Amino acid sequence: MTRQELRNIVRRVLAEGHQVDSDQTYRCFGGSVVPFGSQECIEDIRMRMDDAVETRDACDNRTDKRVTYNGLLQMLRRELRAAERASAVLYPVVEEEME
Numbered sequence: 001m002t003r004q005e006l007r008n009i010v011r012r013v014l015a016e017g018h019q020v021d022s023d024q025t026y027r028c029f030g031g032s033v034v035p036f037g038s039q040e041c042i043e044d045i046r047m048r049m050d051d052a053v054e055t056r057d058a059c060d061n062r063t064d065k066r067v068t069y070n071g072l073l074q075m076l077r078r079e080l081r082a083a084e085r086a087s088a089v090l091y092p093v094v095e096e097e098m099e
Helices: 003-017 039-057 064-090
Strands: 025-027 033-035
Touching (some): 039 064
Antiparallel strands (some): 025 033
């Protein structure tokens, strides 16, 4: 059994144990569909957050528009945390054995 085959087995077992849906997908801003929790997914969410922060900061204080962007940022932060948790399960960091 190769190291890659072993990693794939571990990923599947971890995903089943944590009930992470490995078939869950995420549509990036550019239209491409990637697995939820993948590095592309996390980078896209962060890019959306950066854009929303810039737009929100351009709004006057105490406006409906600013409140709307704060709500959007709250949702994006929640989605980012979920994607990072899924990433930790689906793509675990394997520490190399030290000799």
